[in-house]
Amino acid sequence: MKAFAELLDRLSLTASRNAKLRLIRDHLASVPDPDRGWALAALTGGLTFKEAKANIIRRVVEERVDAELFRMSYDYVGDLAETVALIWPTLHGANREPEVSEVIEALTHAKRGEVYGLIENWLDALDADGRWALLKLVTGALRVGVSARLAWQAAADYGGVDVADIQEVWHGQEPPYVDMLAWLDGKGERPQVEAHGRFRPVMLAHPIDETTEMPRLNPVDFVAEWKWDGIRIQAVAEGDIRRLYSRTGEDISHAFPDVVEAMDFHGVIDGELIVLRDGQMGSFSDLQQRLNRKTVDAKRMAAYPAGIRAYDLLAEGDEDTRPLPFSERRARLEAFVAAIQSPHLDLSPLVQIEGWEELAELRANPPEGDARLAEGFMLKRHDSIYEAGRPKGPWFKWKRDPMLVDAVLMYAQRGHGKRSSFYSDFTFGVWTTDEVGQRVLTPVGKAYFGFTDEELKQLDKFVRNNTTDRFGPVRAVTATPEFGLVLEIAFEGLQRSTRHKSGIAMRFPRINRIRWDKPAGEADELGVLEGILIPTGT
Template sequence: MQAFAELLDRLVLTPSRNGKLRLIVSYFRSAPDPDRGYALGALTGDLDLKSIKPAAIRELVTDRMDSELFRLSYDYVGDMAETVSLVWPGERRANRPPPLSEIVEALDGTTRPEAQRLVANWLDGLDPTGRWALLKLITGGMRIGVSARLAKLALADFGDVDVTEIEEIWHGLAPPYDSLFAWLEGKTGRPEPDIRAPFRPVMLAHPLVAKAERDNPDAVDPALITSDAFAAEWKYDGIRVQASSEGGVRRIYTRTGDDISHTFPDVLAGMDFEGTLDGELLVRAEDGESVAPFNALQQRLNRKTVSKKQMDARPAFIRAYDLLQDGDEDVRQLSFRERRERLEAFIAATASPRFDLSPLVPVTTLEDLDAQRMAPPAPEIEGLMLKRWDSPYLPGRVKGHWYKWKRDPYLVDAVLLYAQRGHGRRSSFYSDFTFAVWRDEDGEDRLTPVGKAYFGFTDDELKQLDKFVRENTIERFGPVRSVTPSLVLEVAFEGLQRSARHKSGIAMRFPRINRIRWDKPADEADRLETLEAMLQE
């Protein structure tokens, strides 16, 4: 466990992606089986570990120390695992740091009271870093800046194989991944689990960058964007998915390979075909024709079960972009033009309301495409996708084939109202910011919260914002502080939608802090009417 704890601690403190990769690879090389397999499962979110609620952890620690002292400590630190790891009053006895595998296997099938007793004993045997890692592991709150994709890339580096080889068999494997590590170390052949309807690594696009930015390696000469070379499609604001049906097995995957089939049984029921489609998961609006805002889809995501009422109220469907498998034929090496022709026939034969075809946008001039990008026919469209007609379907973000050309983000000036401590390496900083705009309430201008952002700023700007929060705090609510409404933030976002859940009546899509407007007075921030006007655009 101590080695795993040191890995997590160093991952939190390492900002660079390559640095994190090196740390994970080094751990895989030094850790024994099955510890490294369980660690991999924890990093990818595939470790089915009996979790313990934070309330149970709080009960454990307040049994050993004054509850008010713990409350004050938690308020200061802002993170439950970090607080407990620092204040835990360990009992002196012959304790030893338990191996990671011992923790995972002991919790498997145990009762909750017994699990709490085990956790207390383990906390006694670990140092503060080990306690922190243990609590992050068992509460399911890792938040260390490592995605499942990054962990798989580390595996690929460790075994000197292409990451697509790992992704193609991933769903047939389970922790502690003994056969996977044996293959990557050259001891056996590649595992070949019996998976029907497997995930196939997706093809991704580069942002379209003007050729004027010659230092950018992804820059494109606008003269190349012609109807002979490129097809154009609308880029919808949904979830990129892959729908695979093979031999009676039907699955829906996210772009990162997560299986979300159980959340969309209505779409699964419409997969009466043999093949694999690439497309956008969307929800139909009440008129049964147009696309509902992303918020409607969000109500369907991350649910363990979904009711008939929810499916009827928010009917999901997939707008198909591409065809990867046509019956038992893998068509990924065909050109996009050939795949598109097959896709049109495939969707026509499917004849299900749960699937339709992504329309092509005529390619004329770059100026005309630019105008359509900035003023698409529906608010649920984020911009354009440009795809070379001759491109095969290649895994990953391959240069020179596909480009995404999104609308420029919306910008609004808002006033900082609340700040909350972050997690992981940001746990000691106020890094989650709630902002507001002005509105008329009974003839008086008042600030109304319209969103929350926790990225878009540099590390130096984070320190400046944290300093502002601490020096301008009005009230405290646990890890949240309200501040003097004097600092203006320029907020960028992708779109707006109506929302009955918010007092302002609107919700922002992907808000982030674009600039800190130290120069702007708070009374010059935007008004709610400005945002409401954007809804009409």
Template sequence: MRAFAELLDRLSLTASRNAKLTLVRDYLRETPDPDRGWALASLTGDLTFDAAKPAFIRKAVEERMDPLLFRWSYDYVGDLAETVALVWLAKPGANREPELSEVIDALRGATRTEVQRLIEGWLDVLEPTGRWALLKLMTGGLRVGVSARLAKQATADLGGVPISEVEEVWHALHPPYEDLFAWLEGRSDRPRPDSPGRFRPTMLAQAIDEAVDFGKLDPADYAAEWKWDGIRVQAVNEEGIRRLYTRNGDDISKTFPDVLQVLDFEGALDGELLVMGDDGVASFGDLQQRLNRKTVDAKLLAKHPAGIRAYDLLAEAGEDTRVLSFKDRRVRLEAFVGKLATARIDLSVLQPFETWADLAALRASPPSGDPQIAEGLMLKRWDSIYEAGRPKGPWFKWKRDPFLIDAVLMYAQRGHGKRSSFYSDYTFGVWTEVEGKRALTPVGKAYFGFTDEELKRIDKFVRDNTLSRFGPVRSVKAEPHHGLVFEVAFEGLQRSTRHKSGVAMRFPRIHRIRWDKPAGEADELATLEGMLAKMEGVSAPPAP
């Protein structure tokens, strides 16, 4: 457990991606089975414990110290695991520290009534860093800046193989991955990559640099299509095994039973998951109603029916088509989709163009004039094979410019992990009229888009201008002649009954900090309502 705790601690304090890769790779090399496999499962999100809930952790610590003092400490620190690790009052005479595999085995078989006793026993024997790592492991919220793909990359580096070879076999593996490590260390053959219903590593696009790339590229070498605003998925039906994966390989089949039901083919499609109604494609806001749910009811299925707009054909009737050129795959894809007896899977239509000026004009005219339906354009070389990762040159994405508004900081909340000492989560608002007076109404929240130095300066502004506190949240002075203005970038708007303003932003982030701008000159709610009205003007028609 100590080695795992040290790994998480060092990862949380390391900003460099390459340094994180080295830390994970070295840990996997030096740690024996099965501990390294369980650690890998925790980093990739493949390890959960149904009986281990944060409520048990709070209950355990509140039996050791004054509950009010704990709540005050939690409010100050802002992270449950870190707070408990620091304030836990251990009892003398505890036993030895457990191994990581011992913790995993105990939690996997524990009932809810047994979990609290286990928590208390382990916290008694561990040092603060070990306590923190244990609680992060139990709750599944590691927050150490390591994505599932980065962990898989470190695993691939361990064996000196491309990450695509690991991703190809990942869904046929199970923690603690002893067969995976045996292959990577040359002790056995590679696990079979041809299991039916498997995930194929996704091919991604590079962002295009208009000033540089267009001067080097020949438009005749590329096909163009809309980059539809849903989520990239892979739909598979092989030997009766139906699966729906995200671009990172997460299995979301249970969330979209209506999509699984229409996968009446033998093969694998790459496409965009969208909500498809009678009037065409709905906005991403409608799709969000379906995402991140463990179950969906009949009402939700009827209100937000999902479907797939197909981009590519990865396999057909047992044949791996990824080795074919995009031009040949496209011909196969059109025939493949044309045979399907459902309107819930349609084709992403190619958009003709001859010059880059033609393409720029196309980008400026999204489908039916609705910029929320398409994020921009995709360019794909006619001769490109489908290769995993983000190769330079075959595919490019040319996204639309983000929407921008000026908003005023209203509330600030402590961050998590290495940001737990800073106010780094910001709620911002725009001006509106309330009972005849000008007032701010919240329209969004953002926690990235600024540098570490800017974070320190914003944090000082929050502390110097706090009006009141609500646990970890501070209300910040925001008046026409005194306040901090953020230039906020976002990808789209939707109507929302959950927000007082009546609107919700998609992917808001801090674009620029306007230290120079008086708060009274920030935007009005009417500006956002005008943007939303234009976006809602016409729905996109279904693809032919």
């Protein structure tokens, strides 16, 4: 556990991408199997323990520490693992420290009633750093600034292979990845990747700079597609296996049984998961009714029928079509989708490009129908093969300019990890009129990013100096027409939502500017947002 704890600690303290890569690479080189593989699984989100829940950790702590002291400490620190690591009373002469593999083995097979005792004993045996690492491992909330992609790159660097090779074999392996690591050590063969139902590494696009890059590109070489506002998926149906993957390779089949059942084909489709009613696309707010659910009932499936809008064909039958040019893959995709004839599958239409100016006009003023729900355009070269990762040149994304609104800061909460000492999660609202005709604020969204470290300090100071009330970890701040902090919020779109008091939900809100210069009473009214609403179900 010491090596794992040191790895997490050092990762959390560096913002440098190259430094993080070096730390993970060194860990793979110095730590034996299976612990190094388990560390890789933890960093990539590949570990879950069914019976180990955060509420059990709280119960364990409250048996040893005054409950009110723990609550106040947790409120101040903002991170469960860090709070417990610091507040847990050291028990001298405890048993030896457990290895990472021991912890994982025990939690994997533990019954619910056994988890409490396991965690208690481990906390007794570990020092503060070890306790912190243990609880990060148990909860899965590492928050050390490492994405799965970064961990894959570190593994590729360690083995001297391309990151696409790691992605290609990754989803056919199980933690602790002994065979894969043996291959990277040069002591084994590359793991086989021909298994049916496997995930293929996705191809991603670069944002295009319309002032410097676009003038150098010939529109004749490209085709445009609408960039749909759903989630990127990969539909794999091979042999008797049918799976629906997210863009990162997470199996989400259980949440969309209606889509999986309709995958009556043999091949692999790359596309967008959307709500699809009678051939018409629903809003992202509709799709959210289906996301992040372990199960879904028939009523919800009927109200929000999911489907795939296909835009690429990665395999047809047993043939890998990724080496083919996009124009040929597209022609085969059109025939493939037409042959299936499913209400849960349609084809993403192409937009022929005559010139960049005409496309810019269409991007700014999309026609009625599904195009109003698009985020902009994808630009794809006719001759592009399907390459894993984000190659420069073949594909570009050209998103619409974000919408902007001036809102007033209403509430704040501390962040996690390195932000646990700062108020960094902000709720903001716009003005409306209540039932007695008084001008009041109504919350319309939350933002967690878009500001610099220096601006974060300024926002934190404002919250601390202007707190008016407390609701657990949440702080209400002064927000009246006469005094308040105006935030210019950028967002990608709006949908009507019955889950929010204001009746609307923002898509990807973030702080674009802090308007220290603007009086709170001059922030926008709810009517401004209602005027650009996309009705739910359209």
